[in-house]
Every structure is written in structure tokens, then in C-alpha cells.
Amino acid sequence: xxxxxxxxxxxxxxxxxxxxxxxxxxxxxxxxxxxxxxxxxxxxxxxxxxxxxxxxxxxxxxxxxxxxxxxxxxxxxxxxxxxxxxxxxxxxxxxxxxxxxxxxxxxxxxxxxxxxxxxxxxxxxxxxxxxxxxxxxxxxxxxxxxxxxxxxxxxxxxxxxxxxxxxxxxxxxxxxxxxxxxxxxxxxxxxxxxxxxxxxxxxxxxxxxxxxxxxxxxxxxxxxxxxxxxxxxxxxxxxxxxxxxxxxxxxxxxxxxxxxxxxx
Amino acid sequence: xxxxxxxxxxxxxxxxxxxxxxxxxxxxxxxxxxxxxxxxxxxxxxxxxxxxxxxxxxxxxxxxxxxxxxxxxxxxxxxxxxxxxxxxxxxxxxxxxxxxxxxxxxxxxxxxxxxxxxxxxxxxxxxxxxxxxxxxxxxxxxxxxxxxxxxxxxxxxxxxxxxxxxxxxxxxxxxxxxxxxxxxxxxxxxxxxxxxxxxxxxxxxxxxxxxxxxxxxxxxxxxxxxxxxxxxxxxxxxxxxxxxxxxxxxxxxxxxxxxxxxxxxxxxxxxxxxxxxxxxxxxxxxxxxxxxxxxxxxxxxxxxxxxxxxxxxxxxxxxxxxxxxxxxxxxxxxxxxxxxxxxxxxxxxxxxxxxxxxxxxxxxxxxxxxxxxxxxxxxxxxxxxxxxxxxxxxxxxxxx
Numbered sequence: 001x002x003x004x005x006x007x008x009x010x011x012x013x014x015x016x017x018x019x020x021x022x023x024x025x026x027x028x029x030x031x032x033x034x035x036x037x038x039x040x041x042x043x044x045x046x047x048x049x050x051x052x053x054x055x056x057x058x059x060x061x062x063x064x065x066x067x068x069x070x071x072x073x074x075x076x077x078x079x080x081x082x083x084x085x086x087x088x089x090x091x092x093x094x095x096x097x098x099x100x101x102x103x104x105x106x107x108x109x110x111x112x113x114x115x116x117x118x119x120x121x122x123x124x125x126x127x128x129x130x131x132x133x134x135x136x137x138x139x140x141x142x143x144x145x146x147x148x149x150x151x152x153x154x155x156x157x158x159x160x161x162x163x164x165x166x167x168x169x170x171x172x173x174x175x176x177x178x179x180x181x182x183x184x185x186x187x188x189x190x191x192x193x194x195x196x197x198x199x200x201x202x203x204x205x206x207x208x209x210x211x212x213x214x215x216x217x218x219x220x221x222x223x224x225x226x227x228x229x230x231x232x233x234x235x236x237x238x239x240x241x242x243x244x245x246x247x248x249x250x251x252x253x254x255x256x257x258x259x260x261x262x263x264x
Numbered sequence: 265x266x267x268x269x270x271x272x273x274x275x276x277x278x279x280x281x282x283x284x285x286x287x288x289x290x291x292x293x294x295x296x297x298x299x300x301x302x303x304x305x306x307x308x309x310x311x312x313x314x315x316x317x318x319x320x321x322x323x324x325x326x327x328x329x330x331x332x333x334x335x336x337x338x339x340x341x342x343x344x345x346x347x348x349x350x351x352x353x354x355x356x357x358x359x360x361x362x363x364x365x366x367x368x369x370x371x372x373x374x375x376x377x378x379x380x381x382x383x384x385x386x387x388x389x390x391x392x393x394x395x396x397x398x399x400x401x402x403x404x405x406x407x408x409x410x411x412x413x414x415x416x417x418x419x420x421x422x423x424x425x426x427x428x429x430x431x432x433x434x435x436x437x438x439x440x441x442x443x444x445x446x447x448x449x450x451x452x453x454x455x456x457x458x459x460x461x462x463x464x465x466x467x468x469x470x471x472x473x474x475x476x477x478x479x480x481x482x483x484x485x486x487x488x489x490x491x492x493x494x495x496x497x498x499x500x501x502x503x504x505x506x507x508x509x510x511x512x513x514x515x516x517x518x519x520x521x522x523x524x525x526x527x528x529x530x531x532x533x534x535x536x537x538x539x540x541x542x543x544x545x546x547x548x549x550x551x552x553x554x555x556x557x558x559x560x561x562x563x564x565x566x567x568x569x570x571x572x573x574x575x576x577x578x579x580x581x582x583x584x585x586x587x588x589x590x591x592x593x594x595x596x597x598x599x600x601x602x603x604x605x606x607x608x609x610x611x612x613x614x615x616x617x618x619x620x621x622x623x624x625x626x627x628x629x630x631x632x633x634x635x636x637x638x639x640x641x642x643x644x645x646x647x648x649x650x651x652x653x654x655x656x657x658x659x660x661x662x663x664x
Contacts, residue, residue: 063307080610099312099612110602123601123609132450138394139387156383159376159554161316162394168451170599170611174316174376177307191305192376249601253450264602 034103059146063199065214066237066246067112069121069263071224072107077079079122079225080105088184095110101211102173104197105213110264119264122213122225124197125150126249127258133163133172142194148230148258149192149199159192169251172196199227230258268351268662269652273487273646276389283486287638288443294631297624306376309625314617315595320374322478322587323629326368326471327636328401328442329464332435333472335360337499339435342428347662352480353428358410359479359640360435361405366636367420368401393441394450400438406432416647446590453530454594459520463513467583470506473499476581479640481573483650492656494559499569500572501591502561504561507579509522511554514586526603533597534589541593544585553582592619613656 084091084107095101105124111117131150133142140161141156152163152172164172175191183189185204200211214225228237246260276291292548301308308561311318338356341349372381379593411431414424449455477499484491518535557575567570596617601607607614611644644650651658 052525096310097307099314100307102313103611105614106609108613109608111608112605112647119605122352123611134389136448137389137395138392138398139383140389141334156380156387157377158380158384159378160384162392162445164313164316165595166449166451168599169601170313172307172612173313177305194376198615223466236543243580253469 007084022089023250046122057145059125060231061146061229062148062231063258064148064198064228064237064239064258065128065199065202066225066244067225067261068224068244069123069261071222072120072122072249073220073222073224074109074118074120075108076120076220076222078216078222079213080107080221081195082212083124086184086203086212087187087198088182088189089195090180090182097176098144100174100176102175102195104173104195117150121264123169123171124213124259125167125199126169126199126255127199128158129256129258130166131255132166132253136166138162138164142252145201145206149201149204150196150258151198151201152196154188154190154195157193159194163194168253242251265539268366270351270354270650272646272648272651273483273644273650278640279486280482280645284638284641287641290627290630290634291638292368293627294629297434297627297631298378300379301374301541301624301628302611306559309620310619310621311333312617314612315592315619317591317595317620318619318627319592320370320628321591322584323632324367324374324583324586325442325445326587327363327370327632329439329468330471330580330589331360331363331367332404332439332442332476333360333468334363334476335431335435336472337476338411339428339432340426342404343432344410347661348495349653352495354415354475354647355480355483355644356651357408357415357431357617358482358643358647359476359636361408361412362639363409363472363475364404365639366632366634369635370632374625374629377397378391382513386655393444397438397441397445400434400441402437403434404431407434414557414627416649420524436465437469439468451599452594453527453597454521454534454590457515457517457616462480463510463517465508465515466506467586470503470510470579471583473503474583475577477503478576478580480507480575480639484615484654487650489650489654490653492659493531494574494656494659495654496569497567500561500575501567503576503579504558507554507557507561509548511558514549514554517644520585529600530597534593538593538616541589541596543569545589545593549582549589550584551582554577557582571660574664595619 045171058095073084081091087104089102089104092101092103094096105122106122108120108123110119113251123238124212127148127150129148133146134150136146138160139158141153141158142150143153144150145203159174161174164174166173172194173196174194175189178191179189189195211227214227217223226237226240230238244262246262247264248257248260292320307640308491309318335356337349338353341353372378384398407427408431411424411427414420414427440461443461446455447460477586481491518531521531534541536542536547557578560566560571560575566575596619598607598616603612
């Protein structure tokens with residue numbers, strides 16, 4: 001009973017204690033409000049400047065690409081070469097086995113047989129929000145990161161090629177032979193595994209904020225490729241996507257693609 | 265019901281060991297082919313990034329489909345209570361297990377990383393039809409194994425019907441799964457249809473029975489046991505129904521596609537302009553695998569044992585042709601990324617993809633067939649699977 005009595009003495013009825021608690025509450029509330037106000041800025045800073053290895057990717061971001069086919073130059077292959085250099089895959093022209101050589105990105109030449117209208121565009125993994133390759137992968141090696149990038153876990157890919165059967169964009173390749181020494185340390189590859197465009201995930205995680213293909217396209221002065229966060233309304237890509245009419249390839253499949261095309 | 269004596273094949277003759285050695289040789293070739301492919305990678309095969317599933321898949325899927333079909337004879341005996349089929353049931357179960365073993369081996373040895381099989385056994389994605397098939401295949405081995413046990417061990421014979429029914433239902437689900445491997449693919453125009461599941465089931469009935477009939481006839485002929493016409497004629501009639509049903513499904517599938525304008529190009533490819541695929545479809549799948557066997561079996565020729573065997577062999581060949589058209593033909597036709605436009609690229613977009621299977625692929629596939637037949641040859645030696653006689657008088661007694 002005496003314990004209860006002494007406890008009741010410390011109840012908020014005491015005016016001194018009440019003001020202490022109020023001060024503490026105001027302090028905490030101010031700190032929380034300040035935190036909430038600063039957090040998005042900090043988050044954006046983090047996103048833009050890479051993240052540490054133990055930090056998970058966030059679904060607040062959705063990486064994507066806008067391809068402006070009207071600016072894509074005929075005969076230009078800079079995006080393909082840049083991808084090959086950045087990711088260490090041998091270009092098809094240098095390969096001894098062209099039909100079996102992996103191609104992470106390729107230039108497509110389209111023509112309307114009636115009107116003769118020609119269109120050029122790069123084709124690669126479309127980083128679907130609902131990727132069929134992820135659905136069919138028996139081991140879960142084919143997966144989608146929280147930030148929308150579709151990847152293959154090279155440790156659990158068994159090379160069954162079911163994802164290649166399932167992909168409507170022919171975006172994936174099997175590594176048919178032992179790899180030469182062009183491999184890059186931050187781009188794991190391996191014989192018998194399936195691979196595709198990673199949206200230069202190693203560059204994104206480093207905080208480069210752009211892909212090798214888009215950098216090359218800009219460097220060539222074509223500006224047909226724009227990479228960015230489609231979830232951020234203030235990003236360049238979001239602004240352009242709001243203005244330009246764009247299409248998704250095989251939109252009938254309703255896969256919600258991370259790559260959008262203008263001029264097709 | 266009259267009892268029937270089951271007896272092992274003696275298996276000590278030179279002929280037995282020659283047969284055993286012959287199959288063994290092809291198993292060895294298959295193993296060497298795998299070793300070669302595994303060492304160098306798929307670069308030594310005819311497969312590429314356009315035709316990603318090649319000849320090994322043709323053999324593997326054929327064997328898996330035939331495996332579930334080979335179980336039918338046993339199912340008719342225990343599930344549908346037809347006493348005449350009871351003595352035929354143990355071989356049916358063993359053959360289905362052996363074919364499944366052969367098919368699965370080819371499938372897993374054709375993986376880009378066949379050394380990572382353990383990963384496939386420990387990492388599952390339950391949205392994948394492949395994952396479902398891993399369980400369906402393992403369950404098939406378990407259930408058919410138990411079923412076989414109830415047939416061979418008198419002390420558990422009372423459970424035979426239950427085990428047989430479970431195995432029958434399982435095999436239907438299994439072949440639904442095999443058909444759905446293709447049926448659940450949205451990318452390719454010839455896939456992505458529920459038709460494939462029932463079509464694969466009816467194909468399994470035909471292919472499995474054709475294989476079963478050939479193995480049964482060979483086993484009885486080579487061991488000097490009597491196989492009466494009653495059994496042969498009954499199974500022959502069953503084969504007629506199955507082969508006709510396969511043709512029906514194939515016609516419905518293509519007729520439906522032909523009605524939709526968006527499928528006209530791909531149908532024209534398979535049915536008219538596809539070169540080897542068109543030839544394999546019309547000559548292999550339809551004529552050799554369907555029409556000719558039906559003519560043989562329904563005419564007076566169908567009363568002769570040799571012609572029944574020829575018809576069975578044709579059904580099997582037609583089945584392999586069908587798998588080739590279904591699996592490789594569908595990939596050979598280019599993906600239509602931009603309907604209505606012509607496409608060109610360094611990645612062979614917009615072109616029909618050629619495929620020439622390599623020797624290692626062929627021998628890997630044949631290795632699967634050989635291991636299935638080797639396992640069966642061994643099983644009839646060590647287990648009492650075959651009745652000592654299946655003459656007409658013995659079989660007639662079963663029916664009464």
C-alpha cells in the first residue's frame with residue numbers, strides 16, 4: 001500500500017512534473033516534425049547518391065526509361081556499344097557465334113509495309129511491373145527489385161531458359177560458352193546462366209543516376225534515351241512522360257513496362 | 265476370377281544381355297553427350313538465343329507425356345475395374361516410371377547449369393509451372409511406386425484400387441502440368457491456350473499406349489511367352505480411339521487459330537510456309553502419326569500383329585514429330601513485338617529462326633529413351649511383372 005501511495009504522489013497532478021512533461025512533448029514533437037520535413041530530402045539525397053550495401057532498395061523509386069524513337073538515329077549503335085563496354089559482354093560483331101551471343105540491347109529497324117514509314121529504336125528488357133520471366137522462373141532466380149529493376153540472381157539461375165520462353169520482348173540471352181576476360185568485377189556473369197539488361201544496376205547503386213546507353217545517346221547528341229525515377233513527379237523523365245504521348249510495346253499484355261516509347 | 269501366374273524374365277540368355285548392352289551403350293553415349301555439352305556449354309548445340317529449347321526438350325517432353333500415358337493400362341484395370349487389364353497392370357506401372365525417369369534425366373541434363381539441380385530442389389517459386397511440375401514428377405514416382413507395391417505384394421493388395429485411383433488422378437494433373445508448361449506462356453502465339461493441357465493428356469494416352477504395346481509384344485515375343493490376340497485386339501481398339509482423339513484436338517486447335525486474324529501468319533507458317541515444320545506437321549504428325557496408323561488399325565491389316573506394331577511405331581514417330589513442331593516450331597516463328605510492322609535487328613527479330621540439332625543433343629535425347637528401356641528390361645528380370653502366359657484362354661477366364 002505504501003508503494004502505491006508513493007507512486008500516486010508522482011502522478012501528473014504535481015504541477016512541476018506536468019510542465020516538465022509538456023516541455024518534453026513539445027521537444028519531441030518539434031523533432032518529429034523536423035524529421036518528417038527533412039526525411040524526403042535526405043531520402044532523395046540517398047537515392048541520388050547511391051546507397052550502402054546493407055541498405056535495401058526502396059519501392060518509392062521506380063527506375064525507368066523513355067525512348068524517343070523520333071530522335072533515334074538510323075545506323076547509330078552507340079547505346080549498344082556502350083552497354084557492351086559497361087557490362088562486359090562481347091558485341092555480336094566480334095562474336096564467333098553470333099546466333100548464340102548474348103545481346104542485352106539491340107537496335108530494331110521497323111517499317112510499315114503499307115506506308116514505308118521507318119522507325120528505329122533500341123529494344124531491351126522492358127523491366128515490367130508484372131514480369132512474365134519472374135512468374136515462370138522455377139527457382140526464383142528471376143526477380144524484380146523493389147525499385148522496379150528486373151534481374152537474374154546468377155547464384156540460383158539453373159539455366160532452364162523458361163524465362164526466355166516467357167519473355168514477350170526476346171530480351172534475355174543464355175551465356176552459351178565460357179566467358180572471356182572482358183568480364184567486369186561489378187557485373188557478375190556466367191556460363192549456363194540467363195542474363196539481360198539490368199538498367200546498369202551497378203551504376204545506379206553507385207549513385208551515377210544514369211545508364212550507359214542513355215549516357216552514350218546523350219554524348220552522341222541524339223538525346224533519344226532518358227533514364228530516371230518515374231515515381232518522382234519532379235524528375236526529368238516524369239515531366240517528359242507527362243508531355244509526350246508514349247506507348248508500351250505489346251501494351252495488350254498489360255505488363256506495365258518500365259520502358260516507354262515515343263514515336264512508335 | 266481365375267488367378268494368373270506372374271513370373272520374372274529369366275534374363276540369362278545371350279540375347280537378353282545383348283539387349284541390355286545395346287541400351288547400356290546408348291545410355292553411355294547419352295552420358296558422354298551430357299558431359300560434352302556441360303563442359304563446353306550450349307555453344308556446342310544447335311540451340312541459341314532464338315531456339316532456346318531444342319531436341320533434348322522434344323525427347324524429354326515426349327518421354328514425360330508417354331510416361332503418364334503408359335500408366336493407363338494399369339488405371340483401366342484398377343480404377344475402371346476391367347479384369348482383363350489386371351495382368352497387364354504391373355508392366356504398365358513400371359514402364360511409366362521408367363519413361364518418366366528417362367524424360368526427367370534428359371530435361372535436367374539439358375539445363376544450362378545441370379550441376380545446380382540441388383538449387384531446383386531447394387528454391388521454389390510457386391507461381392512457376394516448372395515448380396509445380398517438380399512436385400508433380402516427384403509425387404508421380406511416389407504414388408506409382410506405392411501402386412506398384414500394392415500390385416506386387418499380396419499383403420497390401422487391398423489398397424491397390426485406392427493407390428491406383430490416386431495415381432490415375434495424379435497422372436491427369438501431371439499431364440495438365442506438362443501441357444501448361446506451354447499453355448501458361450503469353451509470349452508465343454502458338455502457346456498461351458488452355459487447349460494444350462487436355463491435348464497433352466489425350467496425346468499421352470496415345471503415345472503411352474503405343475510404347476506400352478510395343479514393349480509388351482517385344483517382351484512376350486523375345487521370351488517365348490504366349491500373348492493372345494484377345495489382349496492385342498482390345499488394346500489396338502483403344503489405340504484407335506486415342507489416335508483419333510488426338511487428331512480431333514489438333515484440328516480444333518488449328519481451326520480456332522485460323523478463325524482469328526491475328527493468328528493467320530503463325531498458322532500459315534506451321535501449315536503452309538514453314539519448310540521443315542510444315543513437312544513435320546503434315547507428314548510426321550498428321551499422316552505418319554495419325555492417318556496412316558488409323559488406316560492400318562481399322563483395316564484388315566490391323567488384325568495382323570506385325571501391322572499393329574508398325575502402327576504403334578508410326579504413332580511414336582508422329583508423336584516425336586508433334587513435339588518437334590509444338591516445341592521448336594513455335595519458337596522458330598518470330599515474336600511479333602510490333603504487329604503490322606516488319607522488324608529487323610542483329611538479334612534476328614522478324615526472321616524465321618533456323619535450327620539444326622547437333623549430335624550431342626540427339627544422343628542426350630536417345631540416352632533418355634535408352635535409360636527408360638534399360639530400366640524396364642532390368643525390372644522385368646528382377647520383378648514378377650509379366651504373366652507367364654497371356655493366351656486367349658487364360659484371358660477369357662479373367663473376364664468371367
